[in-house]
Amino acid sequence: AETMAADQAPLEFGGPLGAAALVLLLPTTMFHLILAASSGPARLLGPPPYLPGLEELWSPWALLLLLTWLGLQAALYLLPARKVAEGMELKDKNRLRYPINGFQALVLTALLVGLGVSAGLPLGALSKMLLPLAFATTLTCFIFSLLLYVRSLLAPASALAPGGNSGNPIYDFFLGRELNPRIGSFDFKYFCELRPGLIGWVLINLALLMQEAELRGTPSLAMWLVNGFQLLYVGDALWYEEAVLTTMDIIHDGLGFMLAFGDLAWVPFTYSLQAQFLLYHPQSLELPMALFICFINAIGYYIFRGANSQKNTFRKNPSDPSVAGLATIPTATGRQLLVSGWWGMVRHPNYLGDLIMALAWSLPCGVSHLLPYFYLLYFTALLVHREARDEQQCLQKYGRAWKEYCQRVPYRIVPYVY
Ligand SMILES: NC(=O)C1=CN([C@@H]2O[C@H](COP(=O)(O)OP(=O)(O)OC[C@H]3O[C@@H](n4cnc5c(N)ncnc54)[C@H](OP(=O)(O)O)[C@@H]3O)[C@@H](O)[C@H]2O)C=CC1
Numbered sequence: 001a002e003t004m005a006a007d008q009a010p011l012e013f014g015g016p017l018g019a020a021a022l023v024l025l026l027p028t029t030m031f032h033l034i035l036a037a038s039s040g041p042a043r044l045l046g047p048p049p050y051l052p053g054l055e056e057l058w059s060p061w062a063l064l065l066l067l068t069w070l071g072l073q074a075a076l077y078l079l080p081a082r083k084v085a086e087g088m089e090l091k092d093k094n095r096l097r098y099p100i101n102g103f104q105a106l107v108l109t110a111l112l113v114g115l116g117v118s119a120g121l122p123l124g125a126l127s128k129m130l131l132p133l134a135f136a137t138t139l140t141c142f143i144f145s146l147l148l149y150v151r152s153l154l155a156p157a158s159a160l161a162p163g164g165n166s167g168n169p170i171y172d173f174f175l176g177r178e179l180n181p182r183i184g185s186f187d188f189k190y191f192c193e194l195r196p197g198l199i200g201w202v203l204i205n206l207a208l209l210m211q212e213a214e215l216r217g218t219p220s221l222a223m224w225l226v227n228g229f230q231l232l233y234v235g236d237a238l239w240y241e242e243a244v245l246t247t248m249d250i251i252h253d254g255l256g257f258m259l260a261f262g263d264l265a266w267v268p269f270t271y272s273l274q275a276q277f278l279l280y281h282p283q284s285l286e287l288p289m290a291l292f293i294c295f296i297n298a299i300g301y302y303i304f305r306g307a308n309s310q311k312n313t314f315r316k317n318p319s320d321p322s323v324a325g326l327a328t329i330p331t332a333t334g335r336q337l338l339v340s341g342w343w344g345m346v347r348h349p350n351y352l353g354d355l356i357m358a359l360a361w362s363l364p365c366g367v368s369h370l371l372p373y374f375y376l377l378y379f380t381a382l383l384v385h386r387e388a389r390d391e392q393q394c395l396q397k398y399g400r401a402w403k404e405y406c407q408r409v410p411y412r413i414v415p416y417v418y
């Protein structure tokens with residue numbers, strides 16, 4: 001990888017040029033997908049069905065709705081938590097504290113939305129506001145990332161992320177300079193990673209389901225499946241919220257445009273693509289096929305959850321009876337690497353499970369269009385790239401022990417394939 005200075009981490013994402021391209025490409029792709037999903041041909045590749053004018057994109061109501069949503073989620077974040085967890089050790093040997101109340105936020109949001117709907121709130125109408133909402137969110141993310149960048153210029157060196165302080169403003173704006181920007185105990189990155197975007201995603205899905213019921217009398221089986229699978233995924237993420245403290249996003253990456261836009265805009269507006277597609281392109285799904293797709297999702301979830309829980313349990317307490325019998329490799333840091341169980345099958349079994357679920361989320365949309373398979377394609381690219389980034393970081397952390405692990409477990413994500 002390219003480097004800027006001897007003490008600077010290698011540049012990722014193709015350096016400043018790659019970062020600049022992504023700052024433009026990610027929002028453009030998101031708008032293309034939203035437009036394509038509601039168009040007749042629903043083409044993934046090729047030009048967008050039409051170019052929307054500013055009057056279609058900009059709506060002060062959409063901005064107000066977004067700010068209310070962010071305010072609500074921030075208020076729920078600040079409510080008393082059942083537990084306060086400590087993050088990983090920082091450069092200055094301190095550990096930050098994080099409230100574990102994400103699942104509570106999901107349940108309270110569901111209650112509020114349920115009350116609103118029973119009082120006549122037209123939730124289905126949200127499906128017609130996706131374009132202006134995505135536009136308002138994108139603008140907000142640009143302003144938010146700019147503020148974070150300016151704020152990071154005043155932060156001490158010990159508060160900076162290992163990768164986002166190259167000195168190139170565009171690269172650092174994209175990757176994020178400050179590791180854990182906070183106001184008091186309010187942690188912006190942790191908040192963004194799990195709350196407004198993930199809960200917003202299932203809310204958009206629900207709005208699309210309700211709109212379908214309004215249009216066709218009842219939601220289709222395909223729409224139920226997509227809603228159910230993705231609700232399980234989001235509920236799982238919030239139930240196991242503490243595990244996010246050990247992900248590369250929290251430990252390694254700063255909060256810049258990549259995570260701000262990724263968490264707040266990309267996740268809700270592109271991860272809901274299958275439900276968007278189904279609203280405009282109804283699919284008839286027979287029960288046996290639906291059961292088969294549920295089976296695929298269950299296998300994916302079983303691998304994803306099994307692998308993530310095994311590693312999290314092992315990292316918390318290696319002598320826990322559920323992991324104590326597993327073979328390990330000692331490392332110079334004092335930590336061990338699992339080399340049997342899920343982590344002895346491939347080096348990223350959790351990615352494999354996640355990819356199998358991604359397939360199950362697209363299958364209810366049939367095979368007539370490529371568009372609903374966008375998530376599967378994008379996610380494969382994201383995880384292959386993420387795996388390479390993690391590999392680099394593990395090689396730095398564990399050196400020879402990591403090389404031995406790679407020899408003993410030669411496949412990265414898919415056994416005997418990759
Ligand atoms: N839906 C989405 O858009 C996305 C979902 N994800 C999902 O998030 C989850 C977390 O992913 P991510 O943070 O990338 O990575 P992982 O949860 O796979 O974590 C990687 C870390 O695990 C530790 N590790 C690796 N191998 C071993 C081993 N053999 N034994 C013990 N510890 C090991 C290392 O850290 P250490 O040794 O320091 O503990 C390594 O850095 C995954 O399930 C992924 O699929 C991720 C990105 C996007």
Ligand SMILES: CC(C)CCC[C@@H](C)[C@H]1CC=C2C3=C(CC[C@@]21C)[C@@]1(C)CC[C@H](O)C(C)(C)[C@@H]1CC3
Nearest residue numbers: 193194233236237244247249258259262263266267
């Ligand atoms: C598209 C850009 C180049 C990059 C944006 C990436 C982000 C959208 C993702 C980076 C890591 C993520 C994680 C999840 C959602 C997507 C982003 C933010 C996650 C919260 C999904 C639910 C999982 O259970 C998880 C393990 C908690 C995930 C953590 C990583």
